Amino acid sequence: MREFDTQTFRLAVAQFDQAAEAMELDHNLRERLKFPQRSLIVSVPVRMDDGRVEVYTGYRVQHDSSRGPTKGGVRYHPDVNLGEVAALAMWMTWKCALTDLPYGGAKGAVAVDPAQLSRAELQRLTRRYAAEIFPLIGPEQDIPAPDVGTDAQVMAWMMDTYSQQVGYSVPGVVTGKPLSIGGSLGREEATGRGVTYVTIEALRHLKLDMRDCTVAIQGFGNVGSHTARIMQECGARVIAVSDVTGGIHNAKGLDIPELLTRYQTNGQTLRETKLGDWLSNDDLLQLDCTVLVPAALSEQITERNAAKLRCRILAEGANGPTTLEADRILQDKGVFIIPDILANSGGVIVSYFEWVQDVQRFFWKATDIQDRLQDILTNAFHRTLQFSLSRNTSMRMAALMSGIDKVAQAHLHRGLYP
Ligand code: NAD
Numbered sequence: 001m002r003e004f005d006t007q008t009f010r011l012a013v014a015q016f017d018q019a020a021e022a023m024e025l026d027h028n029l030r031e032r033l034k035f036p037q038r039s040l041i042v043s044v045p046v047r048m049d050d051g052r053v054e055v056y057t058g059y060r061v062q063h064d065s066s067r068g069p070t071k072g073g074v075r076y077h078p079d080v081n082l083g084e085v086a087a088l089a090m091w092m093t094w095k096c097a098l099t100d101l102p103y104g105g106a107k108g109a110v111a112v113d114p115a116q117l118s119r120a121e122l123q124r125l126t127r128r129y130a131a132e133i134f135p136l137i138g139p140e141q142d143i144p145a146p147d148v149g150t151d152a153q154v155m156a157w158m159m160d161t162y163s164q165q166v167g168y169s170v171p172g173v174v175t176g177k178p179l180s181i182g183g184s185l186g187r188e189e190a191t192g193r194g195v196t197y198v199t200i201e202a203l204r205h206l207k208l209d210m211r212d213c214t215v216a217i218q219g220f221g222n223v224g225s226h227t228a229r230i231m232q233e234c235g236a237r238v239i240a241v242s243d244v245t246g247g248i249h250n251a252k253g254l255d256i257p258e259l260l261t262r263y264q265t266n267g268q269t270l271r272e273t274k275l276g277d278w279l280s281n282d283d284l285l286q287l288d289c290t291v292l293v294p295a296a297l298s299e300q301i302t303e304r305n306a307a308k309l310r311c312r313i314l315a316e317g318a319n320g321p322t323t324l325e326a327d328r329i330l331q332d333k334g335v336f337i338i339p340d341i342l343a344n345s346g347g348v349i350v351s352y353f354e355w356v357q358d359v360q361r362f363f364w365k366a367t368d369i370q371d372r373l374q375d376i377l378t379n380a381f382h383r384t385l386q387f388s389l390s391r392n393t394s395m396r397m398a399a400l401m402s403g404i405d406k407v408a409q410a411h412l413h414r415g416l417y418p
Contacts, residue, residue, distance in 0.1 A: 001035055006083025008298050012090045014324050019400035022393065029408050032416075033093075036086050037104075038062040042132035044110055046125045049118050056125065060108040060133040062142055063089035066410040069140055070106035071096060071175075071348060073147025074129075074154070077297075080109040084298070088147075091319055092348070094403030095341040099380050101352045104407075106142050108133065114149045126154050130161040137162065139172035139359065145351050146176040146222065148297070152188065156181060172358035175351035184354035186369040187347075191317065192226025194346015196234055197374050198338050199291055199315045201381040206312065206336060211235035214253075214289040216311070218242050218281060219296030220270065223317040223344065225260060227293055232256045236291070240276070240284050244296070245269060247284045248276030285309060294321035301326045309335065316340035331394055339396040341403060342377075342384055349376055 013034055020030050044056040059082055062070040072092040075085075085107045092105025110129050114122055136142055146155055155174045159181060162173045171182030179185070186193070203210055213236040217224045220243045228238045237253035248254065248270050255275060262273040271278055285292065285301065288310040294300050295317035301309065306326035314330060315338045316322065322330070322337070330337060350373055357363050388398035 003039075004035065004083040004086045006081055006087075008087040008320055009083035011299065011320055011323060012087035015396070015400055016090065016404070019397055019404050022391075022397060023401050023405060025404065025408060028416075029411055032411065033064065033404070033407065036061045036063045036089055037065060038136065039082065039086065040133060040136055041082065042129070044125060044129045044132060046121060046128060048121055056110050056112045056129075058108070058110040058129045058132060059085040060136050060142070061085045061089040061106060062136065063105040063107075064093045064407060065104040065142075066407060066414055067097060067104055068102035069104070069138075070142040071101070071103040071145070071351065072106035072108065073145045073347075074108040074110075074150050074158075075147040076110050076112050076114040076149030076154075078111060078113040080111050085109045087298075088319055091341055093407060094400055095345050095348060096403075097406035098341055098384070098399055098403035099345050099349055099376055100406075101348060103143075103348070103352065106144075107147075108144055112149075122154070123157050126157040127161045130158040131165065134162065134165055137173060139170060139355065143172070143351070143355060144174045145347070148221070151222070152176055152178045152183065172355050175354040177354070182354070182358045184350060184357055184369065185364070185366040186373070187350045187354055188222065189226040189230065190350035190373065191223045191344050191347035192228075193230050193370070194349065194373060194377055195223070195227045195293060195295075195315050195317045195343055196230045197346070197377045198343050198381050199231070199313065200234065201378055201385075202313050202315070202336055202338055203290075205385060208290065208312070209235075213237065213291055214239045215291045215293065216240040216284055216287045216289045217293045217295055217317075218247070218284055218300060219294065219318065220263070221295070223347075224293070224295035225264070227295060227317055228254075228256050229260065231291075239289060240279065240287055241270070242279075242281050242284045242296075243270055246271070246281060247279050248273065249279045249284070249287065250276035287311075291315055294318045297321070299323055301330070303329065306330055307333070309333070311335060313338065316343045319344065327394075327396060337395050338381075339399045342380060342395070342399045345380070346373055346377060349373055
C-alpha cells in the first residue's frame with residue numbers, strides 16, 4: 001500500500017519478511033500481517049496563544065488486535081508520517097507478543113514540535129487530538145502511552161479528555177499517567193530499567209561484569225536518562241550521553257546524579273553542565289565502549305557508520321535504530337545485539353502492570369513491579385537467546401520470529417472474519 005511507503009515502514013516490513021521467510025509463514029497470513037488493521041488520520045486545529053488557528057496532522061494506527069486490545073505510545077515530532085507510525089505500531093505487535101502481554105500493537109503521533117508550543121497550546125493540542133481519536137481508543141480497545149515528545153502530563157490530559165466524553169473517570173484508557181490519577185510506581189523509569197536488566201543478562205552470557213563496563217547513550221530523554229542512572233547504580237561507568245544538540249564525554253565516567261540535577265532540574269544544556277568534553281552524535285556512536293544504547297530516533301545506525309562502531313553490545317533502547325544493512329555489518333563484526341522489541345519492552349510491560357492495576361483498582365508496591373518486570377524480561381531474554389542459538393539465527397530474527405509466531409497462532413485460532 002503506497003500510503004505507508006516510507007523508509008521506516010520499509011525497514012519494519014523487510015524485517016517482517018525476513019522472519020516470515022525463515023519461519024515459512026503461511027502466505028495468506030503474511031499478507032494480513034504486513035499492513036495495519038486500522039489507520040486514522042485526523043486534523044488537529046489548535047487556537048494558538050496569539051489567536052491564530054494552526055492545523056496539525058495527527059495519526060493513530062492499530063496494527064493487529066488478534067491477541068487483545070492494542071497498545072502503543074503517542075509521539076509528538078515534526079517529522080512523523082503515516083508510514084513511520086505504521087512501522088512503530090507493527091513493532092509494538094511483535095514486542096507485546098514476544099513478552100506474552102495480552103495486547104496487539106498500535107502507535108499514535110502528531111506532526112508537531114512540542115518545544116515550540118506554550119503549555120496552554122500543548123494542552124489544547126493534546127485534548128483536541130484525544131477527542132479526534134476518541135472513537136478508536138478505550139481501555140478495552142486501544143491504550144495510548146508516552147513516547148518521544150510526550151510525558152505523564154500529556155497522558156493526564158488525554159485521560160481527562162476521554163473521561164469527560166464518557167462522563168466518568170477511566171484511568172485505564174492511557175498508561176504512563178501521574179500516580180494521582182492511577183499511574184503506576186516505576187512506569188516512568190521502566191524502559192530504562194528494562195534496558196538495564198536485559199543488558200545484565202547479555203553481559204552474563206558474554207561472561208562480562210557490569211562493574212567493568214563502559215556505556216554510551218544516544219538520547220537523554222525518558223529512556224536515555226533512566227538507562228544512564230540505573231546502569232550507573234548497577235556499577236557501570238557511563239562515559240557519554242547526548243541529546244538532539246550533541247553530547248558530552250568523560251572517559252572516567254559522567255556523574256549522572258549531578259548531570260540530572262543540572263540538566264533536568266536547573267535547565268542547563270548538556271554542554272553548559274561542563275561535566276564532560278563536547279562531542280557530536282556521530283562521534284558518540286563510534287566511541288570505544290562495552291555497551292552502546294541508542295535511545296533517540298530510528299535509523300541512526302546505518303551502512304554509513306555501522307562499520308565504525310566499537311561497542312561489544314548494542315542495546316536498542318530506541319525503536320528501529322538500526323537499518324537492515326547496518327544490522328548485517330554489526331553481525332559480521334560480532335556485536336551482540338539486543339533488539340529493540342526485547343531491549344525496550346520494559347516500558348510496555350510496566351504499562352501493562354499499570355493497566356491491570358487500574359482495571360482492578362488495586363495498586364502494587366514498587367518492589368513487586370521491579371521483581372515482575374525483571375522476571376518477564378529475564379525469561380524473554382533467555383528464551384530469545386536459546387531460540388537464536390538453536391536455530392543459528394540472530395537475536396533480532398529470534399525475537400521477531402517468536403513474536404510473529406504467537407500472533408500467527410492467534411490468527412489461525414480465530415480464523416478470518418467473515
Ligand atoms: P524523549 O522525547 O523523552 O527523548 C528523546 C531524546 O532523543 C531526547 O533527549 C532528544 O533530544 C533526543 N534526540 C532527538 N532527536 C535526536 C537526534 N537526531 N539525535 C540524537 N538525539 C536525538 O523520548 P523517549 O520516550 O526517551 O523515547 C526515545 C526512544 O525510545 C524512541 O525511539 C521511542 O520510541 C523509544 N521507546 C520509548 C519508550 C518509553 O517508554 N518512553 C518505550 C519503548 C521505546
